[in-house]
Every structure is written in C-alpha cells, then in structure tokens.
C-alpha cells in the first residue's frame with residue numbers, strides 16, 4: 001500500500017506533457033470559478049498585447065504623413081484618434097485588468113482551497129496522514145493558500161500577452177527590414193532558450209530545497225505552538241529549535257543564491273548581447289535614413305520595435321519564470337486533489353445495516369506498512385450483539401490498532417472483519433462510521449464553545465437538551481454550567497468568541513481552558529451524544545480521571561448501554577471487570593478470553609495483572625498497623 005502510494009506521490013512531474021496537463025487543469029478550475037472573468041481578463045490581455053505595437057505603427061504613419069504631406073486631414077485625424085485611443089487604453093487597462101485579476105484570484109482561491117480540503121476529506125483512511133511526503137505536499141499546497149491555480153492561469157496569460165507583443169513588433173520590423181527582424185530574433189531566441197534551461201534548473205533546485213522548507217515550517221509551528229510552549233521553556237530548547245530552523249533557511253538560501261548567480265551570469269550576458277544588437281540596428285537605421293532608404297516614420301518605428309522586442313522578451317522570460325514557479329506549486333495541489341483513495345471503496349457498497357448478530361474479527365493480520373512489524377497477528381475475536389467486550393493488555397499490545405481497524409481507518413493485510421457477516425471492505429466507510437460512537441485515546445480538544453465541543457458528536461441532532469444530558473452523563477454538566485457563559489463559553493484562549501470585541505463591552509478574554517480530566521469528560525459527552533449507535537467504543541476513556549470518577553463513568557455507561565454493544569479498553573482492570581467478555585491482547589495476539597471469574601480462575605496474564613493492580617490499592621501492612 002505504501003509503495004503504491006509513493007509511486008503516485010513521488011517527485012515533481014516534469015516535461016512538456018506534464019506541464020500542459022497541469023495548465024489544462026488550472027484553466028479548467030479557473031473557468032469553473034469565473035468563466036466571464038477569465039474571458040474579460042483574456043480580452044484585456046489581448047488588447048494590452050497589441051497596444052504598444054499599434055502605438056508604434058500609428059506614430060510611423062503620423063510622422064510619414066506630416067513629413068510627406070501626402071495624406072488627407074481626415075486620415076491624419078483617424079491616426080490621431082487611434083493614438084488617443086491607444087493612450088487611453090494604456091492608461092486604463094492596467095487598472096481594469098488589476099480589478100478583474102483580483103476578483104478572479106479571490107474566486108479561484110476559494111474554489112481551489114475548498115477542493116483541496118474536500119480531497120483530504122474524501123480520503124477514507126489514515127495512512128496518507130501518516131505519510132510524510134503527503135503531509136509535506138499538503139503543507140506546501142496549503143501554504144500557497146489556494147492561489148497556485150490562479151497563479152498558473154495569470155502567468156500563462158501573461159506569457160501569451162508578451163508573446164503576441166513580440167510577434168507584433170517582429171512583424172513591424174519586417175516592414176522595415178528583413179535583416180533587422182533576424183537580428184531581433186537573434187536576441188529573443190537565445191534568451192528564451194536560456195530561460196527554459198534555467199527554469200529546469202530552478203525547478204530541480206526548488207524540489208531539492210522543499211524538504212528544507214518543510215522542516216523550516218515544522219520548526220516555525222513548533223516554536224509558536226501552545227502545546228510545545230511548556231516543554232520548550234522548561235527544557236530550554238527554544239533556542240535549539242530556532243537554530244535548527246535558521247539552519248534550514250540558510251541551507252535553502254545557499255541553493256537559491258547559487259541559482260541566482262547562474263541566472264545573473266546568463267541573463268546579463270544575453271542582456272549585453274541584446275543591447276549590442278539594438279545599438280547596431282539603430283546605427284544602421286540612422287545611416288540608412290541619411291541615404292534616403294528609410295522614411296522619417298521608420299526611425300521611431302524601428303526604435304520602438306527593437307526596444308519592444310527586447311523589453312517584451314525580458315518580460316516573457318520573467319513571466320515564464322513565474323509560470324514555472326506557479327506550476328510547481330500547482331503540482332502539489334494536483335497531487336493531493338487527484339490522488340487515489342488510500343483504501344478501496346466499493347462502487348456499489350453493501351448497506352451498513354443496524355447490528356443484529358455481532359462483529360467478528362477473523363484471522364486478522366495487520367502492519368502499518370511493509371517496513372513495520374506486525375501490530376496484529378492472527379487476531380480472532382467476536383463482539384456479540386448486545387454485549388460489552390473489554391480489551392486489556394500491556395502498552396503496544398495492539399488494542400488501539402484493532403479499534404482503528406474496526407472503524408476501517410485501515411484494512412487488514414490478511415483476514416477480515418465482519419459486521420453481521422458483511423466484510424467491512426464491502427461497505428461505504430462513512431455509513432459504517434455513522435453506526436459507531438468512539439472516544440479515542442487521543443481525543444480532540446476543539447477551540448469552540450462547550451456546547452459545540454459536545455454537539456460535534458452528532459452534528460445533525462445537537463439540541464441543547466441532548467447536549468446537556470450527554471454532559472450530565474459524562475459528569476461535566478456542573479463544571480460547564482459554572483463557566484462565565486455556561487455552555488456558550490469558548491473553550492480556548494487562542495480565539496475570541498464571535499462578537500467578543502471590546503467595543504461591545506464584553507471581555508475578550510472570556511475563553512477558558514479545561515483541565516485534562518475535564519477535557520476527557522467532554523470527549524466522553526461527545527461520544528454519549530451518539531451512544532444510541534450500534535457500537536460504542538471507548539479507548540481508555542477515563543485515563544485522566546481519578547479512580548472514583550472512572551468507576552462512576554463505567555457504572556453509568558453500563559446502565560445506559562444495557563442491551564447495547566460496546567468495546568471498552570482500559571488499563572484499570574477494575575473498571576472493566578464487569579464486562580461480558582474480557583479479551584487479553586499481547587504482542588498483537590489475543591491470548592486469553594473469558595469473564596473476570598473465568599480468567600481469574602485460569603491464573604494467566606489477566607489474573608496476574610489484576611492481582612498486581614488490586615495489590616496496589618490495598619493498604620500496606622505497616623499502614624494497617626498504624627491506622628487507629
């Protein structure tokens with residue numbers, strides 16, 4: 001699976017065909033976001049491309065008419081009118097194009113960002129989010145803020161505009177002299193060839209430095225994250241990470257500098273050649289005019305054309321550089337938005353019907369990638385409908401991995417998991433997950449209000465009464481009611497609640513943070529909001545709670561879930577001893593199964609762990625003696 005993924009993600013696709021495909025995608029996206037804006041902007045670019053050429057030609061006509069006195073007044077008036085129109089267009093066009101461009105950028109950016117995150121949302125599994133290259137590309141695509149597709153379109157249009165201007169000026173030169181046209185081409189062609197060469201080098205350089213940029217972003221985030229702030233201060237590691245961040249930037253800058261120097265040498269050499277050819281052309285024109293081979297109007301046309309070709313070639317080179325850069329950013333965007341799902345989703349999935357018989361884990365083998373060791377090895381287990389099953393075992397035994405497979409975040413490499421006899425792989429993952437409520441070990445703490453934090457458990461049915469009832473069951477209602485704004489209090493110190501401005505007289509510092517145990521209760525309340533679902537999974541839901549609170553939570557759970565199917569994981573064996581079935585997982589295998597009494601009677605791993613914990617809660621003999 002990982003190998004296949006690397007194939008689809010690996011490297012930046014280069015070559016003309018890949019470039020054309022990317023441009024096609026960018027144009028399609030921009031077209032979708034605002035076709036009339038694209039058409040309007042394209043038309044303005046066309047006008048902008050011909051205006052300089054038209055001005056040069058009209059100037060020639062005007063001068064020839066005045067000097068030769070051979071043209072009627074009305075023609076002269078038309079020429080003057082044309083020059084006026086061209087001047088007006090030159091004055092107004094940049095502002096109009098600027099406006100259209102901004103509007104198009106906003107729309108394309110919005111569509112692109114939405115598609116980017118919709119693509120990540122469509123990924124059914126977790127594997128991509130554990131793939132560093134995918135994450136790096138996502139970071140780079142996000143960093144472009146959805147602007148890359150628009151950037152490609154504008155750069156391509158700008159390349160077209162300058163190319164049209166060059167062709168126009170070359171055509172004007174052809175009117176005067178075939179040799180001069182050839183000379184101008186001599187400047188333009190090597191400049192463009194050099195730019196193509198340099199852009200390939202630049203693309204390779206950008207790909208080389210992208211890991212450095214990604215690492216730099218990682219250090220930047222670390223240094224500004226609230227989670228890391230405590231350890232960074234306590235261990236005094238902020239400086240260490242700042243130096244690492246700076247080192248990444250320095251290394252990347254060194255590569256950029258080398259590229260810039262190469263650019264400088266080649267571009268200035270070509271610039272000097274262009275200037276020499278332009279000077280020689282002018283000299284030739286002056287002598288030709290003296291000899292009577294050129295008209296008075298030819299001289300400004302020639303100067304404008306030579307300068308125009310030169311200027312437009314420089315602009316074209318710049319636009320091509322920009323286009324290449326944008327294409328590179330767009331490649332990251334495309335890779336994310338067009339990548340295959342990380343788990344096969346059936347075209348015609350079987351319905352995830354309400355659970356009636358139970359869930360069967362049959363001969364399941366699983367590892368996170370071929371490079372990782374087996375996390376589950378031939379696991380066999382049944383979670384009967386209407387019963388509670390508890391998974392217990394040492395750290396790293398494979399309990400959470402099994403939970404992730406039950407939610408189909410990954411597929412087993414061998415074996416199958418059956419929901420009432422239907423393989424999870426034959427179902428739509430979203431439908432399956434709708435039937436499950438889970439509290440993960442690493443649950444989320446959302447920077448939202450208390451009510452929203454719980455309501456997210458069932459976004460389509462999160463009335464305040466249900467939210468309060470779930471909070472009561474999780475034992476957090478009193479704490480939430482006592483908050484400054486009750487359930488509407490923002491559980492964050494990072495964002496202010498909407499409308500919390502000093503102007504409206506409220507305190508912008510109204511957000512609060514909860515304790516670790518309180519956050520855990522919030523996660524439980526969130527799961528309780530969907531506890532009428534077919535399967536409730538609690539993966540160490542109460543590790544942050546004191547023993548009494550944990551006992552209370554499990555007792556309430558049993559009362560409310562009577563007749564429901566649950567899978568519980570806890571390291572505190574006393575909390576799950578009343579489960580209908582206890583399953584001991586060790587080193588990726590199920591090693592014991594039975595009720596508490598049965599497992600205690602066999603004297604195996606469970607009995608050993610339970611006795612060890614129970615002994616920990618017994619008062620020591622000395623304490624017993626000392627007690628009054």
Ligand SMILES: Nc1ncnc2c1ncn2[C@@H]1O[C@H](COP(=O)(O)OP(=O)(O)OP(=O)(O)O)[C@@H](O)[C@H]1O
Nearest residue numbers: 130368372375393394395396397398399400401402
């Ligand atoms: N995303 C992952 N990528 C690679 N290996 C992983 C990943 N998650 C877990 N593992 C490995 O799989 C094995 C089982 O981990 P798992 O989290 O399932 O154990 P656990 O029984 O839930 O442990 P604990 O009681 O500490 O929560 C461990 O060796 C762990 O290192």
